[in-house]
Amino acid sequence: MKKWGGILCVLFCTFLLLLLLTDPSFASDPAAAAPTAEHPWWFWPVVLFVVTFLMGIFAVLGGVGGGVLYVPIISGFFPFHLDFVRGAGLLVALTGALAAGPGLLKSSLASLRLAVPVALIASTCAIIGAMIGLALPTNIVQIFLGVVILFICVLMLTAKKSTFPDVPESDRLSSVLRIYGVYYEDSMGKEIDWKIHRTPLGLLLFIGIGVMAGMFGLGAGWANVPVLNLVMGAPLKISVATSKFLLSITDTSAAWVYLNKGCVIPLMVVPSVVGIMLGSFVGVRLLKIAKPALIRWAVIIILGFAGLKALLKGLGIG
Protein backbone atom coordinates (compact mmCIF):
# COMPACT_ATOMS: atom_id res chain seq x y z
CA MET A 1 0.00 0.00 0.00
CA LYS A 2 2.76 2.40 1.08
CA LYS A 3 4.76 1.33 -1.95
CA TRP A 4 1.91 2.36 -4.29
CA GLY A 5 1.45 5.64 -2.43
CA GLY A 6 5.15 6.31 -2.98
CA ILE A 7 4.83 5.48 -6.68
CA LEU A 8 1.91 7.90 -6.98
CA CYS A 9 3.94 10.65 -5.28
CA VAL A 10 6.85 10.04 -7.66
CA LEU A 11 4.49 10.14 -10.67
CA PHE A 12 2.92 13.37 -9.47
CA CYS A 13 6.31 15.00 -8.88
CA THR A 14 7.45 13.84 -12.34
CA PHE A 15 4.34 15.41 -13.82
CA LEU A 16 5.01 18.74 -12.10
CA LEU A 17 8.69 18.65 -12.96
CA LEU A 18 7.93 17.99 -16.63
CA LEU A 19 5.51 20.91 -16.72
CA LEU A 20 8.08 23.22 -15.15
CA LEU A 21 10.80 22.04 -17.52
CA THR A 22 8.58 22.52 -20.56
CA ASP A 23 7.55 26.02 -19.52
CA PRO A 24 9.69 28.50 -21.47
CA SER A 25 9.33 31.12 -18.74
CA PHE A 26 11.39 28.92 -16.41
CA ALA A 27 14.36 28.96 -18.73
CA SER A 28 17.05 31.31 -17.44
CA ASP A 29 18.21 32.16 -20.92
CA PRO A 30 15.36 33.44 -23.09
CA ALA A 31 17.09 32.08 -26.17
CA ALA A 32 16.98 28.64 -24.61
CA ALA A 33 13.23 28.94 -24.45
CA ALA A 34 12.98 28.69 -28.22
CA PRO A 35 12.01 25.04 -28.39
CA THR A 36 12.37 24.42 -32.07
CA ALA A 37 16.00 25.48 -32.21
CA GLU A 38 16.97 23.56 -29.11
CA HIS A 39 15.36 20.19 -29.56
CA PRO A 40 15.02 17.54 -32.26
CA TRP A 41 11.52 17.00 -33.76
CA TRP A 42 10.76 14.00 -31.54
CA PHE A 43 11.42 15.84 -28.26
CA TRP A 44 8.03 17.53 -27.80
CA PRO A 45 5.93 14.54 -28.97
CA VAL A 46 7.81 12.29 -26.50
CA VAL A 47 7.33 14.80 -23.64
CA LEU A 48 3.69 15.13 -24.73
CA PHE A 49 3.26 11.35 -24.52
CA VAL A 50 4.78 11.20 -21.02
CA VAL A 51 2.75 14.18 -19.75
CA THR A 52 -0.52 12.88 -21.23
CA PHE A 53 0.19 9.43 -19.76
CA LEU A 54 0.52 11.01 -16.29
CA MET A 55 -2.46 13.24 -17.06
CA GLY A 56 -4.52 10.13 -17.84
CA ILE A 57 -3.62 8.64 -14.44
CA PHE A 58 -4.48 11.79 -12.48
CA ALA A 59 -7.64 12.47 -14.50
CA VAL A 60 -9.06 9.10 -13.45
CA LEU A 61 -7.90 9.48 -9.84
CA GLY A 62 -9.14 13.08 -9.65
CA GLY A 63 -12.50 12.23 -11.20
CA VAL A 64 -12.18 14.60 -14.15
CA GLY A 65 -12.08 14.04 -17.90
CA GLY A 66 -8.73 14.07 -19.69
CA GLY A 67 -9.96 16.76 -22.11
CA VAL A 68 -10.42 19.39 -19.44
CA LEU A 69 -6.84 18.94 -18.23
CA TYR A 70 -5.36 18.66 -21.70
CA VAL A 71 -6.13 22.04 -23.28
CA PRO A 72 -5.07 24.37 -20.44
CA ILE A 73 -1.97 22.37 -19.52
CA ILE A 74 -0.69 21.69 -23.04
CA SER A 75 -1.48 25.21 -24.29
CA GLY A 76 0.16 26.73 -21.21
CA PHE A 77 3.35 24.72 -21.09
CA PHE A 78 4.07 23.46 -24.62
CA PRO A 79 5.15 25.37 -27.75
CA PHE A 80 2.09 24.30 -29.79
CA HIS A 81 -0.33 26.93 -31.09
CA LEU A 82 -3.71 26.98 -29.34
CA ASP A 83 -5.49 25.97 -32.59
CA PHE A 84 -3.67 22.61 -32.66
CA VAL A 85 -4.03 22.09 -28.92
CA ARG A 86 -7.80 22.57 -29.15
CA GLY A 87 -8.00 20.23 -32.15
CA ALA A 88 -5.97 17.56 -30.33
CA GLY A 89 -7.91 18.18 -27.08
CA LEU A 90 -11.20 17.47 -28.82
CA LEU A 91 -9.84 14.28 -30.35
CA VAL A 92 -8.46 13.19 -26.97
CA ALA A 93 -11.87 13.75 -25.34
CA LEU A 94 -13.64 12.13 -28.32
CA THR A 95 -11.57 8.94 -28.38
CA GLY A 96 -11.89 8.59 -24.58
CA ALA A 97 -15.66 8.88 -24.90
CA LEU A 98 -15.81 6.47 -27.86
CA ALA A 99 -13.79 3.92 -25.88
CA ALA A 100 -16.00 4.18 -22.79
CA GLY A 101 -19.31 4.43 -24.67
CA PRO A 102 -20.01 0.75 -25.55
CA GLY A 103 -19.56 -0.51 -21.98
CA LEU A 104 -21.65 2.29 -20.50
CA LEU A 105 -24.48 1.74 -22.99
CA LYS A 106 -24.49 -2.04 -22.56
CA SER A 107 -24.67 -1.77 -18.77
CA SER A 108 -27.62 0.69 -19.06
CA LEU A 109 -25.65 3.27 -17.07
CA ALA A 110 -25.60 5.59 -20.09
CA SER A 111 -29.03 6.26 -21.51
CA LEU A 112 -29.44 6.73 -25.25
CA ARG A 113 -32.93 8.18 -24.70
CA LEU A 114 -31.55 10.84 -22.39
CA ALA A 115 -28.53 11.51 -24.60
CA VAL A 116 -30.25 11.91 -27.99
CA PRO A 117 -32.18 15.19 -27.41
CA VAL A 118 -29.41 16.65 -25.24
CA ALA A 119 -26.74 15.74 -27.81
CA LEU A 120 -28.67 17.31 -30.66
CA ILE A 121 -28.62 20.68 -28.91
CA ALA A 122 -25.07 20.39 -27.55
CA SER A 123 -23.54 19.21 -30.84
CA THR A 124 -25.26 21.93 -32.87
CA CYS A 125 -24.01 24.55 -30.43
CA ALA A 126 -20.52 22.99 -30.36
CA ILE A 127 -20.27 23.75 -34.09
CA ILE A 128 -21.18 27.38 -33.40
CA GLY A 129 -18.69 27.44 -30.51
CA ALA A 130 -15.92 26.00 -32.68
CA MET A 131 -16.57 28.59 -35.39
CA ILE A 132 -16.54 31.42 -32.84
CA GLY A 133 -13.39 30.03 -31.22
CA LEU A 134 -11.57 29.84 -34.54
CA ALA A 135 -12.73 33.28 -35.64
CA LEU A 136 -11.67 35.10 -32.46
CA PRO A 137 -8.07 36.26 -31.97
CA THR A 138 -6.00 33.65 -30.12
CA ASN A 139 -5.27 35.87 -27.11
CA ILE A 140 -8.99 36.51 -26.55
CA VAL A 141 -9.71 32.76 -26.64
CA GLN A 142 -6.80 32.23 -24.25
CA ILE A 143 -8.24 34.80 -21.80
CA PHE A 144 -11.70 33.17 -21.94
CA LEU A 145 -10.09 29.76 -21.55
CA GLY A 146 -8.29 30.92 -18.41
CA VAL A 147 -11.50 32.32 -16.96
CA VAL A 148 -13.45 29.14 -17.76
CA ILE A 149 -10.74 26.91 -16.25
CA LEU A 150 -10.65 28.98 -13.06
CA PHE A 151 -14.46 28.76 -12.96
CA ILE A 152 -14.21 24.96 -13.31
CA CYS A 153 -11.85 24.93 -10.30
CA VAL A 154 -14.43 26.84 -8.25
CA LEU A 155 -17.13 24.45 -9.51
CA MET A 156 -15.04 21.44 -8.50
CA LEU A 157 -14.52 22.91 -5.04
CA THR A 158 -18.11 23.92 -4.39
CA ALA A 159 -20.50 21.83 -6.51
CA LYS A 160 -22.65 19.36 -4.63
CA LYS A 161 -23.60 15.98 -6.04
CA SER A 162 -26.72 13.99 -5.38
CA THR A 163 -26.48 10.22 -5.68
CA PHE A 164 -30.24 9.81 -6.02
CA PRO A 165 -31.90 13.21 -6.61
CA ASP A 166 -35.51 13.55 -5.54
CA VAL A 167 -37.68 13.72 -8.67
CA PRO A 168 -41.30 13.72 -7.47
CA GLU A 169 -42.75 13.80 -10.95
CA SER A 170 -41.50 13.75 -14.54
CA ASP A 171 -42.04 16.96 -16.48
CA ARG A 172 -44.23 16.94 -19.57
CA LEU A 173 -41.40 17.00 -22.11
CA SER A 174 -39.49 14.09 -20.58
CA SER A 175 -42.77 12.13 -20.34
CA VAL A 176 -43.46 12.70 -24.03
CA LEU A 177 -39.87 11.70 -24.88
CA ARG A 178 -40.14 8.74 -22.48
CA ILE A 179 -36.86 9.58 -20.78
CA TYR A 180 -36.68 7.19 -17.83
CA GLY A 181 -34.95 3.95 -17.06
CA VAL A 182 -33.75 1.37 -14.61
CA TYR A 183 -30.26 0.28 -13.67
CA TYR A 184 -28.72 -2.15 -11.25
CA GLU A 185 -27.03 -0.42 -8.30
CA ASP A 186 -24.20 -2.68 -7.20
CA SER A 187 -23.59 -0.98 -3.86
CA MET A 188 -27.22 -1.52 -2.78
CA GLY A 189 -27.79 -4.79 -4.57
CA LYS A 190 -31.04 -3.61 -6.14
CA GLU A 191 -32.52 -2.01 -9.21
CA ILE A 192 -33.05 1.74 -9.26
CA ASP A 193 -35.85 3.29 -11.29
CA TRP A 194 -35.10 6.80 -12.44
CA LYS A 195 -36.81 9.63 -14.26
CA ILE A 196 -35.97 13.28 -14.85
CA HIS A 197 -37.56 16.71 -14.47
CA ARG A 198 -36.87 20.34 -15.52
CA THR A 199 -36.02 19.06 -19.02
CA PRO A 200 -36.56 22.40 -20.86
CA LEU A 201 -34.19 24.19 -18.44
CA GLY A 202 -31.63 21.40 -18.78
CA LEU A 203 -31.76 21.55 -22.57
CA LEU A 204 -31.37 25.31 -22.45
CA LEU A 205 -28.21 24.96 -20.34
CA PHE A 206 -26.76 22.54 -22.88
CA ILE A 207 -26.71 25.39 -25.40
CA GLY A 208 -24.00 27.08 -23.33
CA ILE A 209 -22.20 23.81 -22.64
CA GLY A 210 -22.06 22.98 -26.34
CA VAL A 211 -20.71 26.42 -27.25
CA MET A 212 -17.96 26.17 -24.61
CA ALA A 213 -17.00 22.63 -25.63
CA GLY A 214 -16.55 23.73 -29.24
CA MET A 215 -14.91 27.05 -28.47
CA PHE A 216 -12.18 25.75 -26.16
CA GLY A 217 -11.85 22.14 -27.33
CA LEU A 218 -12.62 20.97 -23.80
CA GLY A 219 -14.50 17.82 -22.99
CA ALA A 220 -17.58 19.14 -21.21
CA GLY A 221 -18.08 16.46 -18.54
CA TRP A 222 -17.46 19.06 -15.82
CA ALA A 223 -20.63 20.87 -16.95
CA ASN A 224 -22.68 17.92 -18.25
CA VAL A 225 -22.72 16.06 -14.94
CA PRO A 226 -24.04 18.92 -12.72
CA VAL A 227 -26.79 19.75 -15.23
CA LEU A 228 -27.90 16.13 -15.71
CA ASN A 229 -27.63 15.37 -11.99
CA LEU A 230 -28.59 18.53 -10.11
CA VAL A 231 -30.86 20.27 -12.63
CA MET A 232 -32.53 17.38 -14.46
CA GLY A 233 -32.45 14.96 -11.53
CA ALA A 234 -30.80 11.93 -13.12
CA PRO A 235 -29.01 9.68 -10.58
CA LEU A 236 -25.29 10.43 -10.25
CA LYS A 237 -24.14 7.20 -11.97
CA ILE A 238 -26.55 7.76 -14.88
CA SER A 239 -25.38 11.39 -15.14
CA VAL A 240 -21.68 10.52 -15.15
CA ALA A 241 -22.09 7.68 -17.67
CA THR A 242 -24.46 9.57 -19.97
CA SER A 243 -22.18 12.62 -19.82
CA LYS A 244 -19.20 10.52 -20.93
CA PHE A 245 -21.22 9.04 -23.78
CA LEU A 246 -22.54 12.50 -24.72
CA LEU A 247 -18.98 13.70 -25.30
CA SER A 248 -18.68 11.21 -28.15
CA ILE A 249 -21.45 13.10 -29.96
CA THR A 250 -20.80 16.71 -28.91
CA ASP A 251 -17.07 16.49 -29.58
CA THR A 252 -17.65 14.81 -32.94
CA SER A 253 -19.29 17.92 -34.39
CA ALA A 254 -16.64 20.30 -33.03
CA ALA A 255 -13.81 17.94 -33.98
CA TRP A 256 -14.94 18.01 -37.63
CA VAL A 257 -14.83 21.83 -37.68
CA TYR A 258 -11.26 21.77 -36.29
CA LEU A 259 -10.27 18.96 -38.65
CA ASN A 260 -11.60 20.86 -41.66
CA LYS A 261 -9.76 23.99 -40.55
CA GLY A 262 -6.42 22.17 -40.52
CA CYS A 263 -6.08 22.20 -36.70
CA VAL A 264 -4.98 18.57 -36.52
CA ILE A 265 -1.33 17.52 -36.49
CA PRO A 266 -1.05 13.70 -36.19
CA LEU A 267 2.32 13.96 -34.42
CA MET A 268 0.48 15.73 -31.58
CA VAL A 269 -2.80 13.81 -31.71
CA VAL A 270 -1.62 10.19 -31.67
CA PRO A 271 0.87 10.44 -28.75
CA SER A 272 -1.79 12.37 -26.79
CA VAL A 273 -4.58 9.87 -27.47
CA VAL A 274 -2.38 6.85 -26.69
CA GLY A 275 -0.79 8.55 -23.66
CA ILE A 276 -4.12 9.49 -22.06
CA MET A 277 -5.63 6.06 -22.76
CA LEU A 278 -2.68 4.15 -21.29
CA GLY A 279 -2.65 6.53 -18.33
CA SER A 280 -6.36 5.93 -17.78
CA PHE A 281 -5.82 2.15 -17.67
CA VAL A 282 -3.11 2.59 -15.02
CA GLY A 283 -5.29 5.16 -13.18
CA VAL A 284 -8.20 2.71 -12.93
CA ARG A 285 -5.84 0.14 -11.36
CA LEU A 286 -4.45 2.70 -8.90
CA LEU A 287 -7.95 3.87 -7.98
CA LYS A 288 -8.26 1.11 -5.37
CA ILE A 289 -5.30 2.30 -3.32
CA ALA A 290 -5.23 6.05 -3.97
CA LYS A 291 -6.70 8.71 -1.69
CA PRO A 292 -9.19 10.38 -4.07
CA ALA A 293 -9.72 13.51 -1.94
CA LEU A 294 -6.03 14.29 -1.83
CA ILE A 295 -5.56 13.69 -5.54
CA ARG A 296 -8.65 15.74 -6.36
CA TRP A 297 -7.04 18.65 -4.50
CA ALA A 298 -3.83 18.16 -6.46
CA VAL A 299 -5.78 18.15 -9.73
CA ILE A 300 -7.63 21.34 -8.75
CA ILE A 301 -4.33 23.04 -7.91
CA ILE A 302 -2.76 22.02 -11.24
CA LEU A 303 -5.88 23.08 -13.12
CA GLY A 304 -5.95 26.41 -11.26
CA PHE A 305 -2.29 26.98 -12.10
CA ALA A 306 -2.91 26.13 -15.78
CA GLY A 307 -6.01 28.38 -15.86
CA LEU A 308 -4.05 31.27 -14.38
CA LYS A 309 -1.26 30.70 -16.89
CA ALA A 310 -3.74 30.68 -19.78
CA LEU A 311 -5.25 33.93 -18.50
CA LEU A 312 -1.85 35.62 -18.13
CA LYS A 313 -0.72 34.32 -21.53
CA GLY A 314 -3.87 35.76 -23.09
CA LEU A 315 -3.21 39.08 -21.40
CA GLY A 316 0.35 38.99 -22.69
CA ILE A 317 1.83 38.74 -19.18
CA GLY A 318 2.80 35.05 -18.96
Add this chain to the structure above:
Amino acid sequence: MAQVEVDMVKPSEEQTLYAGILEKGMYLGLLTLLITFLIYILGILDLRIALDELPRYWQMSADQYLHEAGIQAGWGWVALLGYGDFLNFIGIAFLAALTIFCYLSVIPTLLKKKDYIYSILALLEVLVLSLAASGILAAGH
Protein backbone atom coordinates in the same frame (compact mmCIF):
# COMPACT_ATOMS: atom_id res chain seq x y z
CA MET B 1 -33.06 -14.46 -9.74
CA ALA B 2 -29.88 -12.91 -11.04
CA GLN B 3 -31.02 -13.62 -14.61
CA VAL B 4 -34.29 -11.74 -13.95
CA GLU B 5 -32.37 -8.74 -12.60
CA VAL B 6 -30.13 -8.67 -15.63
CA ASP B 7 -33.10 -8.87 -17.98
CA MET B 8 -34.90 -5.99 -16.26
CA VAL B 9 -31.98 -3.63 -16.71
CA LYS B 10 -31.29 -4.78 -20.24
CA PRO B 11 -30.80 -1.81 -22.58
CA SER B 12 -33.24 -1.17 -25.41
CA GLU B 13 -32.77 -2.79 -28.82
CA GLU B 14 -31.49 0.45 -30.41
CA GLN B 15 -29.12 1.12 -27.49
CA THR B 16 -27.62 -2.39 -27.81
CA LEU B 17 -27.27 -1.94 -31.56
CA TYR B 18 -25.63 1.49 -31.14
CA ALA B 19 -23.20 0.07 -28.53
CA GLY B 20 -22.23 -2.85 -30.76
CA ILE B 21 -21.41 -0.68 -33.76
CA LEU B 22 -19.61 1.85 -31.58
CA GLU B 23 -17.47 -0.90 -30.04
CA LYS B 24 -16.42 -2.48 -33.34
CA GLY B 25 -15.85 0.92 -34.98
CA MET B 26 -13.84 2.20 -32.04
CA TYR B 27 -11.45 -0.78 -32.12
CA LEU B 28 -11.13 -0.53 -35.90
CA GLY B 29 -10.50 3.23 -35.72
CA LEU B 30 -7.88 2.98 -32.98
CA LEU B 31 -6.12 0.13 -34.75
CA THR B 32 -6.04 2.13 -37.99
CA LEU B 33 -4.72 5.15 -36.08
CA LEU B 34 -1.86 3.12 -34.57
CA ILE B 35 -0.91 1.33 -37.80
CA THR B 36 -0.90 4.53 -39.88
CA PHE B 37 1.10 6.30 -37.17
CA LEU B 38 3.74 3.54 -37.26
CA ILE B 39 3.91 3.84 -41.06
CA TYR B 40 4.39 7.59 -40.56
CA ILE B 41 7.06 7.42 -37.88
CA LEU B 42 9.01 4.56 -39.49
CA GLY B 43 9.19 6.54 -42.72
CA ILE B 44 7.67 3.75 -44.83
CA LEU B 45 5.98 6.30 -47.09
CA ASP B 46 7.18 9.70 -48.26
CA LEU B 47 6.15 12.65 -46.10
CA ARG B 48 4.40 15.81 -47.24
CA ILE B 49 6.00 17.74 -44.37
CA ALA B 50 9.37 16.48 -43.13
CA LEU B 51 9.39 15.58 -39.43
CA ASP B 52 12.12 18.08 -38.56
CA GLU B 53 10.11 20.87 -40.20
CA LEU B 54 7.04 20.25 -38.08
CA PRO B 55 8.18 22.21 -34.99
CA ARG B 56 8.15 25.34 -37.16
CA TYR B 57 4.56 24.73 -38.25
CA TRP B 58 2.99 23.75 -34.92
CA GLN B 59 3.78 27.18 -33.50
CA MET B 60 1.75 28.90 -36.23
CA SER B 61 -2.00 29.40 -36.31
CA ALA B 62 -3.89 26.80 -38.34
CA ASP B 63 -4.59 29.33 -41.12
CA GLN B 64 -0.92 30.25 -41.38
CA TYR B 65 0.12 26.58 -41.28
CA LEU B 66 -2.22 25.69 -44.15
CA HIS B 67 -1.01 28.67 -46.15
CA GLU B 68 2.71 28.08 -45.61
CA ALA B 69 2.55 24.32 -46.05
CA GLY B 70 0.39 24.72 -49.16
CA ILE B 71 -2.38 22.48 -47.83
CA GLN B 72 -6.04 22.98 -48.66
CA ALA B 73 -8.55 23.30 -45.83
CA GLY B 74 -11.56 20.96 -45.57
CA TRP B 75 -11.17 17.59 -47.24
CA GLY B 76 -7.93 18.64 -48.95
CA TRP B 77 -6.10 15.93 -46.96
CA VAL B 78 -7.77 13.20 -49.04
CA ALA B 79 -5.67 14.18 -52.04
CA LEU B 80 -2.54 13.79 -49.88
CA LEU B 81 -3.28 10.28 -48.53
CA GLY B 82 -0.31 8.89 -50.44
CA TYR B 83 1.97 10.66 -47.96
CA GLY B 84 2.80 9.00 -44.65
CA ASP B 85 1.82 12.01 -42.53
CA PHE B 86 -1.58 12.46 -44.16
CA LEU B 87 -2.30 8.71 -44.04
CA ASN B 88 -3.02 9.26 -40.33
CA PHE B 89 -6.14 11.20 -41.25
CA ILE B 90 -7.88 7.96 -42.28
CA GLY B 91 -8.06 6.77 -38.66
CA ILE B 92 -8.79 10.26 -37.30
CA ALA B 93 -11.62 10.88 -39.78
CA PHE B 94 -13.04 7.40 -39.24
CA LEU B 95 -13.21 7.93 -35.47
CA ALA B 96 -14.77 11.35 -36.02
CA ALA B 97 -17.39 9.82 -38.37
CA LEU B 98 -18.20 6.83 -36.17
CA THR B 99 -21.07 8.54 -34.35
CA ILE B 100 -22.75 9.30 -37.68
CA PHE B 101 -22.64 5.57 -38.60
CA CYS B 102 -24.05 4.65 -35.17
CA TYR B 103 -26.96 7.08 -35.53
CA LEU B 104 -27.70 5.92 -39.08
CA SER B 105 -27.79 2.32 -37.94
CA VAL B 106 -30.42 2.88 -35.21
CA ILE B 107 -32.89 4.87 -37.34
CA PRO B 108 -34.48 1.76 -38.97
CA THR B 109 -34.95 0.16 -35.52
CA LEU B 110 -36.59 3.34 -34.19
CA LEU B 111 -38.89 3.50 -37.22
CA LYS B 112 -39.79 -0.19 -36.81
CA LYS B 113 -40.83 0.58 -33.23
CA LYS B 114 -42.87 3.55 -34.50
CA ASP B 115 -40.75 5.83 -32.34
CA TYR B 116 -41.13 8.72 -34.78
CA ILE B 117 -39.92 11.49 -32.45
CA TYR B 118 -36.58 9.76 -31.84
CA SER B 119 -36.32 8.79 -35.51
CA ILE B 120 -36.55 12.48 -36.42
CA LEU B 121 -34.13 13.49 -33.65
CA ALA B 122 -31.63 10.87 -34.82
CA LEU B 123 -31.99 12.01 -38.43
CA LEU B 124 -31.46 15.63 -37.40
CA GLU B 125 -28.32 14.62 -35.52
CA VAL B 126 -27.00 12.87 -38.63
CA LEU B 127 -27.64 16.05 -40.62
CA VAL B 128 -25.92 18.26 -38.03
CA LEU B 129 -22.85 16.02 -37.83
CA SER B 130 -22.73 15.64 -41.62
CA LEU B 131 -22.88 19.41 -42.00
CA ALA B 132 -19.92 19.75 -39.60
CA ALA B 133 -18.03 17.01 -41.47
CA SER B 134 -18.80 18.46 -44.90
CA GLY B 135 -16.33 21.32 -44.53
CA ILE B 136 -18.93 23.84 -45.68
CA LEU B 137 -18.63 25.66 -42.38
CA ALA B 138 -15.46 27.68 -42.35
CA ALA B 139 -14.17 30.52 -40.23
CA GLY B 140 -10.78 32.14 -39.95
CA HIS B 141 -8.74 34.46 -37.77
